[in-house]
Amino acid sequence: MAYVVDLRSDTVTKPTQAMKHAMVNSALGDDVYREDPTVNALESKLAALLGKQAALFVPSGTMANLIATMVHCNKRGSEAIVGNLSHIYKYEVGGAAHVAGVLLSTVANKPDGTFDLEELERRIRGDNIHEPITSMVAVENTHNVCGGKALPLKFLDDLGVVCKKYSLPLHMDGARLFNASEYLQVPARRVVRDCDSVSVCFSKGLSAPVGSALVGSCHFIEQARRVRKMLGGGMRQAGVLAGAALVALQEVVPQLALDHKRANILARTIEGMFLKSFSVDVENQHTNIVLVTISKDSSLTAEQVLQRLEQVCLAETQGDCKTTNDEGVIVKATEFDPKTIRFTLHREITDEDLWLAIMKITYVFKELHAAEK
Structure with a gap:
């Protein structure tokens, strides 16, 4: 699984x-x-x-x-x-x-x-x-x-x-x-x-x-x-x-600061990909919520990105996205509007969970961006 x-x-x-x-x-x-x-x-x-x-x-x-x-x-x-x-x-x-x-x-x-x-x-x-x-x-x-x-x-x-x-x-x-x-x-x-x-x-x-x-x-x-x-x-x-x-x-x-820290790491990671299709306003990312905006020039929709994040392909299980049991990672997120995705950090997301989510999100965002190009 x-x-x-x-x-x-x-x-x-x-x-x-x-x-x-x-x-x-x-x-x-x-x-x-x-x-x-x-x-x-x-x-x-x-x-x-x-x-x-x-x-x-x-x-x-x-x-x-x-x-x-x-x-x-x-x-x-x-x-x-x-x-x-x-x-x-x-x-x-x-x-x-x-x-x-x-x-x-x-x-x-x-x-x-x-x-x-x-x-x-x-x-x-x-x-x-x-x-x-x-x-x-x-x-x-x-x-x-x-x-x-x-x-x-x-x-x-x-x-x-x-x-x-x-x-x-x-x-x-x-x-x-x-x-x-x-x-x-x-x-x-x-x-x-x-x-x-x-x-x-x-x-x-x-x-x-x-x-x-x-x-x-x-x-x-x-x-x-x-x-x-x-x-x-x-x-x-x-x-x-x-x-x-x-x-x-x-x-x-007393532990909410950890959620904020992990959310900031996720936001900075997405920003650091430098993909024109996806952007995050890191400067104004305050707490445990990360909003990812899909470029208005992109044909991608939030629904399409979320569907892909919940799929696992063979290439992922053989690459950087695999887990210890080689069965891949699914990331669930929320569609705010057709061009906005929300990721919300919380107490149950550990550093390991964050790392796996970052690997999956990086893989999928780069894949979708490349497909658009």
């Missing part, structure tokens, strides 16, 4: 041994009655870590973002302003509109994940009877579609000023917040300082099997708890999941 290096996402990881131990041995209770000691410990720890008053454990990041939207935009006819490339807008199945009745209005994301604050101010609405009421602004950090970029602190500080000026709640989709904290070399609480609410994912980059959390003020979390119940997010003896999330904070967060 070929050796598989799965770089599709940092959600494909399995729980660590310490997580499995915690899941079996954590103290349990009914979380809807607020009696699960492990959930309570997780919520208290995360709130303190982010400098907020309280937290709420929920099944997923999508639910966390939806709850935040429903609490902040609690009047029918409200709108939330988000980036046009944000996860809330692109990848949450229109839940804000379908479930919450909230209009998502978009501002254009820049390549670094930020957006123009002057445009944001022009888009804020509230007094005109014909228009929806702007009730929330949301950002994503790190920004997935923009290549795992950490939002600059200066932008977040200036955005906080704008939101306070108009008394608008600021929500951060912090699915990969701790990656941003690692890149910026500041505590996570500094990154979210001006945010009224933050969602954090434990299964995206942190290796826990399930779970996210919503963090904010005590008043906000009390309202969020009610909405969670409405959405079916009350999980009863949820300590079996919260235990793994606690381990993620203790065990995996």
Whole structure:
């Protein structure tokens, strides 16, 4: 069997041994009655870590973002302003509109994940009877579609000023917040300082099997708890999941720098091939995500490249791509659009896995580039 290096996402990881131990041995209770000691410990720890008053454990990041939207935009006819490339807008199945009745209005994301604050101010609405009421602004950090970029602190500080000026709640989709904290070399609480609410994912980059959390003020979390119940997010003896999330904070967060280092090695390797068909913006590669752009002049598509990366030919098993059992290497990745491929590094990718992936990617990229020529 070929050796598989799965770089599709940092959600494909399995729980660590310490997580499995915690899941079996954590103290349990009914979380809807607020009696699960492990959930309570997780919520208290995360709130303190982010400098907020309280937290709420929920099944997923999508639910966390939806709850935040429903609490902040609690009047029918409200709108939330988000980036046009944000996860809330692109990848949450229109839940804000379908479930919450909230209009998502978009501002254009820049390549670094930020957006123009002057445009944001022009888009804020509230007094005109014909228009929806702007009730929330949301950002994503790190920004997935923009290549795992950490939002600059200066932008977040200036955005906080704008939101306070108009008394608008600021929500951060912090699915990969701790990656941003690692890149910026500041505590996570500094990154979210001006945010009224933050969602954090434990299964995206942190290796826990399930779970996210919503963090904010005590008043906000009390309202969020009610909405969670409405959405079916009350999980009863949820300590079996919260235990793994606690381990993620203790065990995996300190290791995120290794994911970033390996991602940077991969990005620099692809850049160093000097192939006109494939390019990487190494200078702006921040965290554990590597975006490879296929030249617009190339006839290749991301789908074609991904299919080839998952194939093993005889020449590979006899050359530099072979594994110790001579059966070749398969690399899995994700298509972002017809001309963009995403490789995502995570805890389960070792130095050996990275080396095998680099050999395979180098072989395939050179092969496809030569075929085009």
